[in-house]
Amino acid sequence: MRTCSLHKSERRFGAAIVAPATVFLLSTFLFPMLYMLYLSLHRVQLSNFRGVWEFVGTKQFLRVLRDPGFWVVVSRTLQFVFLSVGLEFVVGLLLALGFYSLFKKANFLTTLVVIPVMLAPLAVGLMWRYMLSIDHGFVNQLLGLLRIPSIPWLSIEPLPIVGNLSLFGRQLSDVLNLNWGFLAVVLIDVWQTSPFIFLLLLAGLRSLPGDPLEAASVDGASYWQTVRHIVLPMLRPIIGVSLFIRTMDSLKAFENIWALFGNSVVMRTLNIQIYTYDIQMSNYGLGSAASVLVLLLALIPTCIFLKYLEG
Amino acid sequence: MQLKGKWRRFLQLFVVLAVLLIWGLPLLWLVVSSIMPSDVFYATKFSLNFRPSLEHYSAVLNKPYYLGSVFNSLVVATIGTIVAVSIGSLAAYGVARYQVGGRLYTLGILGLKMVPPMVLSIPFYVIFAKMGLINTRSALIIVGAAFNLPFVMWLIRGFIVDIPKELDEAAYIDGASRLKVMLLTLRLVVPGIVTAAIFCFIFLWNEFIFASILAFSPAAKTMPVALGDFITAYSIQWGPMLAASAMVVLPVAVLTLSLQRNIISGLTYGAVKG
Numbered sequence: 001m002r003t004c005s006l007h008k009s010e011r012r013f014g015a016a017i018v019a020p021a022t023v024f025l026l027s028t029f030l031f032p033m034l035y036m037l038y039l040s041l042h043r044v045q046l047s048n049f050r051g052v053w054e055f056v057g058t059k060q061f062l063r064v065l066r067d068p069g070f071w072v073v074v075s076r077t078l079q080f081v082f083l084s085v086g087l088e089f090v091v092g093l094l095l096a097l098g099f100y101s102l103f104k105k106a107n108f109l110t111t112l113v114v115i116p117v118m119l120a121p122l123a124v125g126l127m128w129r130y131m132l133s134i135d136h137g138f139v140n141q142l143l144g145l146l147r148i149p150s151i152p153w154l155s156i157e158p159l160p161i162v163g164n165l166s167l168f169g170r171q172l173s174d175v176l177n178l179n180w181g182f183l184a185v186v187l188i189d190v191w192q193t194s195p196f197i198f199l200l201l202l203a204g205l206r207s208l209p210g211d212p213l214e215a216a217s218v219d220g221a222s223y224w225q226t227v228r229h230i231v232l233p234m235l236r237p238i239i240g241v242s243l244f245i246r247t248m249d250s251l252k253a254f255e256n257i258w259a260l261f262g263n264s265v266v267m268r269t270l271n272i273q274i275y276t277y278d279i280q281m282s283n284y285g286l287g288s289a290a291s292v293l294v295l296l297l298a299l300i301p302t303c304i305f306l307k308y309l310e311g
Numbered sequence: 312m313q314l315k316g317k318w319r320r321f322l323q324l325f326v327v328l329a330v331l332l333i334w335g336l337p338l339l340w341l342v343v344s345s346i347m348p349s350d351v352f353y354a355t356k357f358s359l360n361f362r363p364s365l366e367h368y369s370a371v372l373n374k375p376y377y378l379g380s381v382f383n384s385l386v387v388a389t390i391g392t393i394v395a396v397s398i399g400s401l402a403a404y405g406v407a408r409y410q411v412g413g414r415l416y417t418l419g420i421l422g423l424k425m426v427p428p429m430v431l432s433i434p435f436y437v438i439f440a441k442m443g444l445i446n447t448r449s450a451l452i453i454v455g456a457a458f459n460l461p462f463v464m465w466l467i468r469g470f471i472v473d474i475p476k477e478l479d480e481a482a483y484i485d486g487a488s489r490l491k492v493m494l495l496t497l498r499l500v501v502p503g504i505v506t507a508a509i510f511c512f513i514f515l516w517n518e519f520i521f522a523s524i525l526a527f528s529p530a531a532k533t534m535p536v537a538l539g540d541f542i543t544a545y546s547i548q549w550g551p552m553l554a555a556s557a558m559v560v561l562p563v564a565v566l567t568l569s570l571q572r573n574i575i576s577g578l579t580y581g582a583v584k585g
Contacts, residue, residue: 013489014409018416021402021460028457029423032434039434049440098326102319109327111571113334118567118574120517122535123556126542127341130549136355138340195334196578203579252427255519255535262542271429271520278433279524291430302425306418 033295039288046282053285060289069265070273070290074297076177077269081250084189088246089239091190092197097227099198100205110202113195121192125259128188129154153184156266181267185257189250197242204238205231244305251298270294338564345553352550367554374551376529380537381558383526387448387533388515391455396508399463400500404493406464407471408479417468423461428520436524446531451522455515462514463507469580470503471496506577509570513563534559 040060042053064070095113099106116124131138132153140150157163157180158173165172173179208231216226232239254271261267263276274294277287344352348364351357371377405411412419435454436445444450474496482492497504519535526532538559541552567574 010409010489014405014411017401017493018405018409018411020398021464022412024398024457025423025460028453029426029431032431032438035438036431036434039437044437095326095330098322102323102326107571109330110575111568113330114571114574114578115338115564115567116334117578118513118563119560120519120535120563122517122519122539123559126538126552126556127337127560129547130344130553131337131340136357138337138344138357141357191333191337199575199578248425252429254429258539259542271427274429274432275524278436284433284437287433291433294427295430298425298427298430302422306422309418309421 036288036291039285040292042285044283044285044288049284056285060286061293063286064290064293073268073270073273076182076267077251079177080182080186080189080253080269081247084186084193084250085243085246087186087190088194088197089243091194092201092242095194095198096201096205097231099202101223110199114199115195116192117196117199119192120255121253122255122259124192125188125256128184128191129260132184151180153180154260155179156181159183179266181261185260185267188256188260189253192256193246193249197246200238200242201235204235208234240308244301247301248298251301270297338560341553341557341560345550345557347550349550367550368558370548370551371555371558374537376532377537379530380532380534383448383451383532384516384534387451387455387518387522388512390448391452391459391515392508392511394452394456395459395463395511396504399460399507400467400497400504403464403467404471404497407468408476408493408496420461420464424465428458432520432524435521439525444525446526446528448526448531450525451518451533454521454525455518458521459511459514463511466507466510466577466580467500467503470500474499502573506573506580509566509573510577513566516563517559 041055041057043056043060044053048054099110103109132140134140134150134152134154137153139153143149143151156173158169159178159180162169162172162176162178213226213230216230221229252271253269254275257267257269258272258275263272263280268276270290271294274287274290277283277290281287343359345367346363346365347361348366351361352367406416406420435450439445439450478499479492479496482495487495517535518533519539522533523536523539527536534555538552538555541547541555
């Protein structure tokens with residue numbers, strides 16, 4: 001009897017301290033999500049915002065899904081995610097291996113590399129917009145010192161690899177975003193966030209037991225053999241986590257692209273598309289339909305990862 | 312797995328130079344160009360032969376409402392952080408010690424961290440418009456605290472789980488109440504709470520998406536939104552734009568350098584522990 005009542009008061013105390021956060025999260029996540037679903041099924045625009053919202057069923061979803069422009073945006077977003085996360089992983093891994101194998105401690109240097117991770121993506125985007133400007137931007141000035149001609153970074157000029165193809169060059173660069181502007185978007189993202197992967201992998205490397213690595217090098221394994229067959233397999237969990245976090249973050253990307261190209265159709269990703277429906281077109285119903293679709297897209301990697309955490 | 316031999320020195324030098332060139336130089340250049348006087352700044356040939364001038368900064372600060380946006384940013388970031396960290400640490404303790412909601416709750420928090428902010432911008436806009444909260448700091452504080460709460464709870468929960476339960480039991484045997492034990496534990500994880508607060512503050516300071524959609528009137532803007540105005544202007548005034556960027560970026564860079572231990576532990580915490 002006593003233990004039972006104790007148990008009850010214990011549970012009550014736990015519930016009481018979790019309650020404020022729970023209520024807050026439910027009203028700021030669950031309620032807006034349900035409301036978004038409601039909006040997506042109704043015609044809600046600036047013109048009838050204060051009036052009656054007519055029920056239109058799945059009409060707005062179909063409008064989004066039938067818009068060829070939407071699919072271009074989806075493919076560009078996926079390309080941005082895979083390309084930037086892939087490059088970030090390569091850069092982050094090389095940096096982590098370099099720091100781990102060359103320096104005992106490099107606190108200042110490590111922190112210097114990490115600074116960009118903490119900065120506002122909008123300000124970073126604007127900074128690079130200035131540095132990459134074609135005529136006398138800093139990057140082109142530096143390239144000029146090496147006698148490399150100016151590069152039209154922030155344009156949709158095709159990259160040389162496809163630009164030189166006379167037949168399908170233009171089409172290839174349009175479909176696969178093989179232009180300088182898209183490359184700049186990806187590289188700026190890599191500049192800002194590969195330090196995050198670097199930091200996680202460095203922490204992972206430092207937490208590895210030293211013995212197997214020493215043993216391998218005594219056995220005469222080369223540096224790259226040790227990395228490939230021993231270090232990378234041991235780092236697998238942390239590589240998984242860092243790739244997942246970065247994938248989800250790059251699905252959220254908006255400001256850095258916005259800072260470089262604003263609302264321009266040629267660089268739109270899903271978040272900018274939603275912004276366009278919402279702010280530029282003031283079509284809240286249509287924007288909600290697109291938002292529901294993007295949320296479903298973000299759900300796929302999240303479920304995979306939560307499954308992986310469970311298993 | 313240290314690299315040895317004659318290549319070591321060479322490679323060390325290479326890595327240091329590459330890091331300084333790729334990550335250090337652009338940030339340094341941002342600061343340097345923001346203090347260039349206009350005639351050097353807008354000249355086609357660049358030179359480093361100039362007297363530092365704060366003219367771009369004063370141009371930004373003299374813009375109408377700009378000082379107000381600094382104030383808005385500070386208020387939103389400070390109050391948002393206090394809200395998120397206070398209800399977040401209580402909840403983190405409940406989740407860690409009383410297993411409220413079980414594993415599902417913990418996974419749910421992780422799931423919420425993944426929601427792209429832009430997705431919820433429209434429902435928030437419509438809800439706040441109905442409530443008459445568009446162009447208020449309250450709207451930004453509510454949404455900002457909400458979007459940081461999952462991270463805050465996740466981080467502090469991790470710190471609490473690391474503290475052995477035997478400490479609680481010893482305190483209970485001494486006759487301490489639940490509330491007392493909770494406060495005792497929370498005092499032990501103050502470093503974790505501070506880390507969570509630093510991140511929360513920086514995220515809110517940087518926040519642009521909600522701020523630009525929910526508070527866009529001249530008087531309600533935060534600094535990033537005021538900075539965003541440079542993009543849509545007819546022609547970009549590069550000098551003031553760089554000064555405005557520097558004013559958003561530099562406080563965070565200084566904070567990162569001076570609080571490096573908190574920043575690095577906060578960034579790596581969840582991932583390394585799994």
